[in-house]
Amino acid sequence: xxxxxxxxxxxxxCDKDCLWAVKDMTGEKADFIWHESKDIMKYDVIILxxxxxxxxxxxxxxxxxxxxxxxxxxxxxxxxxKMVVGICNGFQILLEAGLxxxxxxxxxxxxxxxxxxxxxxxxxxxxxxxxxxKGQILxxxxxxxxxxxFCDDKTLNSLIKNDQIVFRYCDEHGKINDxxxxxxxxxxxxxxxxxxxxxxGMMPHPERAMTSKxxxxxxxxxxxxxVTHVKKYL
Amino acid sequence: MSKYNKANDLExxxxxxxxxxxxxxxxxxxxxxxxxxxxxxxxxxxxxxxxEHCSYKHSKPTLKKFPHKGxxxxxxxxxxxxxxxxxxxxxxxxKIESHNHPSAVEPFQGAATxxxxxxxxxxxxGARPVAGLDSLRFGNPESxxxxxxxxxxxxxxxxxxxxxxxxTVAGETVFEDSYEDNCLVNAMTIGIVExxxxxxxxxxxxxxxxxxxxxxxxxxxxxxxxxxxxxxxxETAENRSSVQVADPFMEKLLLExxxxxxxxxxxxxxxxxxxxxxxxxxxxxxxxGGVGIELDMDKVPKREKGMNAYEIMLSxxxxxxxxxxxxxxxxxxxxxxxxxxxxxxxxxxxxxKPNVIIIEKGQxxxxxxxxxxxxxxxxxxxxxKQKGVKPAYLKDIDIKxxxxxxxxxxELVLKKLMxxxxxxxxxxxxxxxxxxxxxxxxxxxxxxxxxxxxxxxDFMISTAVDCNGRYVYLDPFKGGKIAMAESAxxxxxxxxxxxxxxxxxxxxxxxxxxxxxxFEKAVEGMCDAATALKxxxxxxxxxxxxxxxxxxxxxxxxxxxxxxxxxxxxxxxxQYFKDDNDIIVLLGDNKNEIGxxxxxxxxxxxxxxxxxxxxxxxxxxxxxxxxxxxxxGIIKSAHDTSKGGLAVALAECCITSTLHxxxxxxxxxxxxxxxxxxxxxxxxxxSRIIVTVSKExxxxxxxxxxxxxxxxxxxxxxxxxxxxxxxxxxxxxxPKKINVSIDELIELWSKGVNKYV
Numbered sequence: 001x002x003x004x005x006x007x008x009x010x011x012x013x014c015d016k017d018c019l020w021a022v023k024d025m026t027g028e029k030a031d032f033i034w035h036e037s038k039d040i041m042k043y044d045v046i047i048l049x050x051x052x053x054x055x056x057x058x059x060x061x062x063x064x065x066x067x068x069x070x071x072x073x074x075x076x077x078x079x080x081x082k083m084v085v086g087i088c089n090g091f092q093i094l095l096e097a098g099l100x101x102x103x104x105x106x107x108x109x110x111x112x113x114x115x116x117x118x119x120x121x122x123x124x125x126x127x128x129x130x131x132x133x134k135g136q137i138l139x140x141x142x143x144x145x146x147x148x149x150f151c152d153d154k155t156l157n158s159l160i161k162n163d164q165i166v167f168r169y170c171d172e173h174g175k176i177n178d179x180x181x182x183x184x185x186x187x188x189x190x191x192x193x194x195x196x197x198x199x200x201g202m203m204p205h206p207e208r209a210m211t212s213k214x215x216x217x218x219x220x221x222x223x224x225x226x227v228t229h230v231k232k233y234l
Numbered sequence: 235m236s237k238y239n240k241a242n243d244l245e246x247x248x249x250x251x252x253x254x255x256x257x258x259x260x261x262x263x264x265x266x267x268x269x270x271x272x273x274x275x276x277x278x279x280x281x282x283x284x285x286e287h288c289s290y291k292h293s294k295p296t297l298k299k300f301p302h303k304g305x306x307x308x309x310x311x312x313x314x315x316x317x318x319x320x321x322x323x324x325x326x327x328x329k330i331e332s333h334n335h336p337s338a339v340e341p342f343q344g345a346a347t348x349x350x351x352x353x354x355x356x357x358x359x360g361a362r363p364v365a366g367l368d369s370l371r372f373g374n375p376e377s378x379x380x381x382x383x384x385x386x387x388x389x390x391x392x393x394x395x396x397x398x399x400x401x402t403v404a405g406e407t408v409f410e411d412s413y414e415d416n417c418l419v420n421a422m423t424i425g426i427v428e429x430x431x432x433x434x435x436x437x438x439x440x441x442x443x444x445x446x447x448x449x450x451x452x453x454x455x456x457x458x459x460x461x462x463x464x465x466x467x468x469e470t471a472e473n474r475s476s477v478q479v480a481d482p483f484m485e486k487l488l489l490e491x492x493x494x495x496x497x498x499x500x501x502x503x504x505x506x507x508x509x510x511x512x513x514x515x516x517x518x519x520x521x522x523g524g525v526g527i528e529l530d531m532d533k534v535p536k537r538e539k540g541m542n543a544y545e546i547m548l549s550x551x552x553x554x555x556x557x558x559x560x561x562x563x564x565x566x567x568x569x570x571x572x573x574x575x576x577x578x579x580x581x582x583x584x585x586x587k588p589n590v591i592i593i594e595k596g597q598x599x600x601x602x603x604x605x606x607x608x609x610x611x612x613x614x615x616x617x618x619k620q621k622g623v624k625p626a627y628l629k630d631i632d633i634k635x636x637x638x639x640x641x642x643x644x645e646l647v648l649k650k651l652m653x654x655x656x657x658x659x660x661x662x663x664x665x666x667x668x669x670x671x672x673x674x675x676x677x678x679x680x681x682x683x684x685x686x687x688x689x690x691x692d693f694m695i696s697t698a699v700d701c702n703g704r705y706v707y708l709d710p711f712k713g714g715k716i717a718m719a720e721s722a723x724x725x726x727x728x729x730x731x732x733x734x735x736x737x738x739x740x741x742x743x744x745x746x747x748x749x750x751x752x753f754e755k756a757v758e759g760m761c762d763a764a765t766a767l768k769x770x771x772x773x774x775x776x777x778x779x780x781x782x783x784x785x786x787x788x789x790x791x792x793x794x795x796x797x798x799x800x801x802x803x804x805x806x807x808x809q810y811f812k813d814d815n816d817i818i819v820l821l822g823d824n825k826n827e828i829g830x831x832x833x834x835x836x837x838x839x840x841x842x843x844x845x846x847x848x849x850x851x852x853x854x855x856x857x858x859x860x861x862x863x864x865x866x867g868i869i870k871s872a873h874d875t876s877k878g879g880l881a882v883a884l885a886e887c888c889i890t891s892t893l894h895x896x897x898x899x900x901x902x903x904x905x906x907x908x909x910x911x912x913x914x915x916x917x918x919x920x921s922r923i924i925v926t927v928s929k930e931x932x933x934x935x936x937x938x939x940x941x942x943x944x945x946x947x948x949x950x951x952x953x954x955x956x957x958x959x960x961x962x963x964x965x966x967x968x969p970k971k972i973n974v975s976i977d978e979l980i981e982l983w984s985k986g987v988n989k990y991v
Contacts, residue, residue, distance in 0.1 A: 010486070010575060011397070011483050021673075051399060052397040052482075055482070056483075112389075112392045112667075112668070113666070143396070143671065205670070213676055213687065214673060215895060216895075
């Protein structure tokens with residue numbers, strides 16, 4: 001079985017949801033990892049979950065990047081080339097930690113937004129989306145105040161050129177424009193990965209879209225893609 | 235420095251007594267209790283504990299009328315929160331509380347700390363909060379002041395609830411001019427606790443350590459409880475220091491640490507330091523345990539220099555708790571708190587003499603017997619035996635329907651109602667709340683009731699908050715009754731059996747006999763309905779003095795109902811139409827009533843009765859039929875008619891699917907009636923639920939209705955992209971029609987309120 005580690009920062013609040021998505025919905029193994037722990041190399045995948053790490057009163061993820069566990073996550077991702085997924089606050093932390101390029105601004109409407117939105121799978125040749133079709137439209141909720149992705153032109157161009165953009169906000173028909181942009185993100189970006197393709201951050205919450213009872217099963221595609229990848233290559 | 239930083243041997247003058255809000259006879263009681271003049275600290279403690287907010291001195295005799303027993307009740311009123319059994323190893327804790335005055339003065343912090351306070355009430359019982367609800371009331375949404383208040387209140391609730399990771403799943407937002415100067419912010423939290431881990435706010439075990447955990451004590455919120463016990467005026471608006479500052483991150487840590495303390499079995503009891511902070515938590519814990527508590531002010535962790543005992547005891551700094559540790563477990567408590575980056579300090583001990591003793595720099599500065607401070611049965615407790623007088627405004631409160639002209643164009647009326655503030659969509663409010671965290675939210679906000687799944691168990695929780703203040707204003711007894719009936723009906727529409735409720739009774743100044751009459755009658759009406767529904771009250775809160783310069787608010791007894799959906803399949807229903815060709819059936823009867831309706835207010839500008847009638851026997855039978863139909867898998871959707879009546883409810887059935895990402899559906903309705911057209915379409919007759927079934931299940935539904943002796947009328951079919959209502963008005967054979975596109979309804983409904991938020 002694939003072993004997931006879900007990091008628990010003080011203030012994480014989607015940690016239990018991620019554990020449930022992995023164990024109960026995907027049928028793999030998962031443990032919590034306390035933010036002071038350094039013992040993470042035994043895992044195949046690390047998830048940085050959503051929430052408000054250390055309160056996020058400063059800038060989302062700005063303090064979490066200095067936590068002990070993040071040193072190990074750097075090594076896990078950069079030296080061991082293992083998979084790291086940051087969801088919502090996790091994505092913000094990955095940006096602050098420099099594991100992914102760019103930064104998050106306040107949502108364009110300056111409000112917290114919690115609702116189901118649509119995502120277009122921009123790249124399905126990744127370890128996180130292999131179970132999706134290219135251009136497939138996923139319905140997954142977002143819940144954040146700072147999810148307005150931003151980077152400079154050079155970075156954006158290289159993200160595009162290197163196929164690092166994984167998800168973009170769209171409408172139910174796949175239309176991508178300003179109107180279908182959930183939070184004002186540059187280029188409608190909802191999720192990106194690093195150039196090596198082993199670290200991904202996304203603002204939407206796939207762990208909240210695991211059963212039809214909760215409104216969508218599309219989140220399963222992300223978790224199953226990861227499991228398939230780990231089983232195939234590791 | 236605050237104005238309270240005075241020497242403890244200060245001469246207690248008449249002016250100081252008055253400043254503390256005491257009536258002369260109350261001060262006499264203090265002298266009798268103490269056998270001497272009180273010290274300055276003692277005076278402060280009495281003033282907080284005997285404030286309306288903490289003492290319930292005006293409401294207690296009336297509140298005793300509520301039914302509070304039942305087979306599900308594990309913990310009734312009198313604790314941090316009430317608890318009900320689920321028939322499994324788990325129990326459900328819940329409570330609603332007001333934070334009206336702080337929110338009116340400082341909307342963001344006021345609302346945020348309101349949410350923080352109610353969350354602490356739940357997790358101090360050992361329960362993990364799983365859902366939040368909010369009942370909000372404001373003045374006219376077009377006013378700049380209202381827009382400022384909404385924006386602040388909603389951001390405050392979002393700030394706190396979202397950070398805590400507790401989904402805000404349901405609520406109501408109501409706009410009436412009477413709330414212009416005194417908005418209402420009532421917050422409810424539901425938690426789940428393993429029965430064997432329930433813990434109470436009780437001190438016991440002589441010599442046991444009393445420990446302080448959480449945030450440091452500052453000068454914020456001093457006398458907040460007293461502030462909440464007076465009308466809002468220009469001067470009280472200056473009272474910003476009485477509003478506390480919220481730190482949800484601290485509370486998230488406290489939540490996790492508290493639940494861990496309970497898992498590790500290291501404490502005897504724990505209480506949140508809410509209103510009146512250290513004063514009420516220590517006094518109430520001592521009272522419940524029949525013991526005393528001695529506290530050393532020098533050991534209280536402080537964030538400001540030079541605080542005296544008065545300020546420390548009366549501070550309402552947030553995110554603090556008081557606990558009594560098991561003997562020898564102090565170090566363990568500290569270790570758990572440290573793990574979460576928090577501190578624990580021993581600040582006192584449990585003593586035999588049932589007094590609260592406060593020590594500062596080695597000197598006793600206060601020594602007050604606990605019983606008269608907090609026990610409403612004590613002869614010296616200043617319980618008010620008020621008599622109500624029927625308000626003069628009720629003399630001429632009913633309209634003569636024949637004086638109200640029936641409008642020509644019913645379609646126009648429907649469109650106006652769909653866009654009016656009390657009916658239009660509130661999605662711009664609840665989309666600011668994380669309502670899906672914890673992955674249990676089965677029915678999203680914007681529905682009759684929210685449904686929260688409980689994983690790995692055969693039950694789900696359904697919950698709704700409800701009150702129509704206008705009804706209560708026009709007829710307190712009936713209005714109270716309807717608030718109960720409707721909250722239960724909302725829960726029944728999801729398929730759940732209502733089990734128990736909590737209430738937040740928001741009224742004006744109880745010293746005014748007319749206001750007190752409203753209060754008494756509303757409670758009597760609620761009791762009537764609660765007894766019939768077999769739903770006891772298990773917790774609640776009274777908020778008096780909700781008045782501004784222009785007078786009292788509408789009496790607003792908000793009901794928070796909780797019900798269970800049981801069975802292996804956990805069958806439930808949502809409110810919107812599901813499939814084309816489904817048959818639309820109305821459970822219950824239409825009556826010729828237009829009084830007190832949204833229609834009367836919005837279209838004719840009339841706020842008058844009579845409030846619709848309610849017959850609890852029929853109400854219960856309608857609800858039961860609905861639940862049976864859902865449980866048997868026959869009923870596919872269920873929505874009750876409330877504000878705006880039948881036509882608005884039908885429109886909502888067509889369009890609220892869009893909130894769940896489902897397709898909107900049209901409907902074709904045929905009504906036969908000889909009553910007033912406006913009453914039929916927009917009257918707010920109670921005990922009606924619109925349900926849908928597939929064609930083949932229609933006979934089964936009719937059988938259920940027959941068995942429960944209620945009317946079930948086939949009124950139409952789902953399908954198309956228009957709502958068409960055809961009324962065969964038999965009395966003049968002139969059929970009238972509503973024929974409106976679903977897209978237009980969605981447009982009107984989506985923008986009516988959202989444009990102000």
